[in-house]
Amino acid sequence: MQRVADEDRDALAEVYRRFGPLVHTIAVRSVGSHHDAEDVTQQVFVALWRSRHSLDPSAGSLAGWLATVTRRRCADHHAQRSRRERDERVMSVPSEVATGAHPEDAADRVLLARELDALGEPRGTIIRMAVVEDRRQQDVADALGLPLGTVKSHIRRGLLDLRARLEEVTA
Amino acid sequence: MIRPPAHTRGDVLPTEHLADERLVDLALDEDALTHERAHLGVCALCRDALASLSRTVGVTREASSVELVTPGPGLWSRIEAALDDPALDDPHAVDPDIVDPGVDDPGVDDPSAAPDEVPVPAALRTEPMPDVAVLPPAPTEASASPEVVVPLRTAGGRGQASRPRPALGWLAAACAAGVLLGAGGIVVADRLREPAVDPARTVATAELDTLDTAQRLGTATVSERADDVTLEVAARDLRPADGGYVEVWLINRDLQRMVSVGVLDEKSADQTFPISRRLLDEGYVIVDLSREQFDDKPQHSGDSLVRGSLTTRA
Numbered sequence: 001m002q003r004v005a006d007e008d009r010d011a012l013a014e015v016y017r018r019f020g021p022l023v024h025t026i027a028v029r030s031v032g033s034h035h036d037a038e039d040v041t042q043q044v045f046v047a048l049w050r051s052r053h054s055l056d057p058s059a060g061s062l063a064g065w066l067a068t069v070t071r072r073r074c075a076d077h078h079a080q081r082s083r084r085e086r087d088e089r090v091m092s093v094p095s096e097v098a099t100g101a102h103p104e105d106a107a108d109r110v111l112l113a114r115e116l117d118a119l120g121e122p123r124g125t126i127i128r129m130a131v132v133e134d135r136r137q138q139d140v141a142d143a144l145g146l147p148l149g150t151v152k153s154h155i156r157r158g159l160l161d162l163r164a165r166l167e168e169v170t171a
Numbered sequence: 172m173i174r175p176p177a178h179t180r181g182d183v184l185p186t187e188h189l190a191d192e193r194l195v196d197l198a199l200d201e202d203a204l205t206h207e208r209a210h211l212g213v214c215a216l217c218r219d220a221l222a223s224l225s226r227t228v229g230v231t232r233e234a235s236s237v238e239l240v241t242p243g244p245g246l247w248s249r250i251e252a253a254l255d256d257p258a259l260d261d262p263h264a265v266d267p268d269i270v271d272p273g274v275d276d277p278g279v280d281d282p283s284a285a286p287d288e289v290p291v292p293a294a295l296r297t298e299p300m301p302d303v304a305v306l307p308p309a310p311t312e313a314s315a316s317p318e319v320v321v322p323l324r325t326a327g328g329r330g331q332a333s334r335p336r337p338a339l340g341w342l343a344a345a346c347a348a349g350v351l352l353g354a355g356g357i358v359v360a361d362r363l364r365e366p367a368v369d370p371a372r373t374v375a376t377a378e379l380d381t382l383d384t385a386q387r388l389g390t391a392t393v394s395e396r397a398d399d400v401t402l403e404v405a406a407r408d409l410r411p412a413d414g415g416y417v418e419v420w421l422i423n424r425d426l427q428r429m430v431s432v433g434v435l436d437e438k439s440a441d442q443t444f445p446i447s448r449r450l451l452d453e454g455y456v457i458v459d460l461s462r463e464q465f466d467d468k469p470q471h472s473g474d475s476l477v478r479g480s481l482t483t484r485a
Contacts, residue, residue, distance in 0.1 A: 020242050024240055046253050116234055136200060137199070152196075159231075160483075
């Protein structure tokens with residue numbers, strides 16, 4: 001019995017090590033405070049722990065699941081804060097962290113930032129050149145010395161992967 | 172390299188869905204051709220696919236400036252403490268309808284509640300577990316509720332006869348192997364009451380219509396299971412002929428190349444043919460069923476019964 005608990009705990013620790021930055025970055029950019037973001041991050045991993053018996057490795061990525069739960073926790077956090085501000089007439093405190101435009105979309109952006117890093121090479125470089133730097137596909141092929149068909153294929157597979165991940169993040 | 176029958180050329184292009192590759196071009200930098208614009212004007216499927224790809228391009232551009240932030244060094248021990256605190260193992264916390272919005276979880280914010288070496292309760296599963304889990308809804312479901320509360324799977328695990336297995340054991344194994352955790356890696360389910368036995372994924376589908384009257388006589392489905400890709404063809408009421416047989420082809424979207432996939436048994440409702448993923452990647456996306464005679468001519472007879480373009484499942 002103890003062994004079972006230990007194994008699960010080790011697995012959770014490993015997931016935290018790998019996905020903690022994903023969850024925490026979404027939270028920081030969404031709630032705008034490191035302290036509040038750590039509360040959200042804690043809630044998300046506690047929620048993962050509570051859900052561990054119902055996780056099933058066949059219907060979406062763990063990253064997508066975590067991003068979705070994080071987005072919802074952040075929305076709860078915003079709702080609670082605005083209730084408190086309304087009830088207690090507390091002045092809104094400016095965010096200590098720049099959240100960027102549309103903090104509610106932080107989950108999408110941060111998830112894709114992580115996925116971009118996980119694309120592997122040469123796909124990651126090709127996607128960065130063609131999508132982020134907005135260079136023409138022929139231009140990317142010339143710069144990398146790759147056939148245009150190869151470049152196009154990487155872009156297509158890469159964007160379809162990114163789209164699939166994005167679609168896992170639900171409101 | 173065999174040219175398809177000439178009379179089919181005009182039949183395919185005007186109504187054909189835009190291929191993923193073409194949609195990617197349009198989402199990136201290219202202008203739609205006249206016939207593509209016309210198709211997008213009438214086809215919601217292709218419009219939605221283009222919109223979702225354009226959004227992906229936009230979010231990817233924004234994502235490039237995001238630096239991932241690692242949580243502070245003390246957070247993990249606070250999480251561990253929260254896991255071990257029975258007061259926190261509170262189903263209210265996962266049910267937005269029950270939780271009092273004005274009250275924070277007790278102890279979550281309390282730094283004193285974070286001892287490093289709290290023993291793991293041995294009664295991990297003999298103590299009642301909360302009967303709910305937080306899972307996101309299926310991507311296709313619109314849900315007004317911020318989180319969906321679903322019953323936990325109860326089969327096994329808690330009965331006295333069954334031996335407990337680590338719920339996250341598969342995660343641990345995956346982590347140990349250093350696999351699965353990247354893009355397209357570990358997947359998590361929301362279909363709790365269905366056994367997770369069917370990992371086959373539908374990649375693309377085509378509706379098979381007659382070329383002259385556009386009558387729908389069947390469908391073709393490309394599925395992927397692990398590394399195996401199959402083409403399943405279901406067709407009915409195919410125009411009969413004296414003798415001969417029906418052959419299944421994949422035609423390249425350049426309409427210059429085609430490959431034979433196999434011979435269809437007209438008596439069976441549907442049939443599955445193994446194909447190569449590469450064929451699809453290289454643009455062999457038009458499914459064509461032809462009437463062939465036993466004439467020692469391996470090429471397409473030119474007598475197409477039905478045809479349809481594979482489109483990626485949204």
